[in-house]
Amino acid sequence: MTENEYIKNLYIREDAVLKKVKKSMTVNGMPQIALPPDSAKLLYMLARISGAKKILEIGTLAGYSAIWLARSLPEGGSLLTLEIEEDFARAASQNFIIAGVEDKVSITVGDALNSLSSLRDSGENFDFFFIDADKIHYPDYLEMALEMAEPGALISADNTFWGGKILDPSDREETTEKIRRFNRMLSTDERLESMIIPTGDGLAVARVKEA
Numbered sequence: 001m002t003e004n005e006y007i008k009n010l011y012i013r014e015d016a017v018l019k020k021v022k023k024s025m026t027v028n029g030m031p032q033i034a035l036p037p038d039s040a041k042l043l044y045m046l047a048r049i050s051g052a053k054k055i056l057e058i059g060t061l062a063g064y065s066a067i068w069l070a071r072s073l074p075e076g077g078s079l080l081t082l083e084i085e086e087d088f089a090r091a092a093s094q095n096f097i098i099a100g101v102e103d104k105v106s107i108t109v110g111d112a113l114n115s116l117s118s119l120r121d122s123g124e125n126f127d128f129f130f131i132d133a134d135k136i137h138y139p140d141y142l143e144m145a146l147e148m149a150e151p152g153a154l155i156s157a158d159n160t161f162w163g164g165k166i167l168d169p170s171d172r173e174e175t176t177e178k179i180r181r182f183n184r185m186l187s188t189d190e191r192l193e194s195m196i197i198p199t200g201d202g203l204a205v206a207r208v209k210e211a
């Protein structure tokens with residue numbers, strides 16, 4: 001048994017709802033890229049420990065990670081999740097009802113950068129962010145998150161190892177380069193203190209410093 005298997009066996013419980021959500025992805029022809037359960041549990045823990053009350057997720061897919069995050073919320077907490085594909089958003093809405101989190105979760109359908117600009121322009125703030133959408137725009141999503149982050153907010157992101165491609169210097173593919181840039185931004189931006197946790201495909205977590 002590997003250490004990862006040990007952790008999964010002992011600490012990760014996917015209930016019937018979460019299993020159903022995974023299944024809904026096949027039915028709806030979604031890419032099979034939901035967050036692995038160990039990353040999801042870690043994300044849940046981060047949101048819970050930080051006391052997040054207002055979460056913004058970029059990239060809904062079937063709503064798997066959104067359900068984990070919604071379950072971390074206290075009474076009165078809310079989660080807004082952004083999804084570009086209308087079909088995926090519809091499937092996710094169904095899943096939120098199945099999970100009984102529909103009162104806490106709302107979805108905005110459309111290009112995430114447009115949605116983020118509108119949110120920023122209307123003065124919205126969040127205390128927890130989860131970035132897990134198209135990788136090309138990770139640096140842009142980070143900039144937008146920083147503009148809407150409460151002091152002390154957490155910004156988390158999936159796929160920061162990009163399946164190990166970031167470690168291969170001969171890989172100059174645009175997506176790989178954008179993730180490298182994103183990781184460098186997390187590491188060097190004066191407004192942040194950051195870490196990548198080597199769970200799943202690399203879960204980054206950054207804390208927005210108080211000014």
Ligand code: MG
Pocket residue numbers: 033034035132158159
């Ligand atoms: Mg992902």
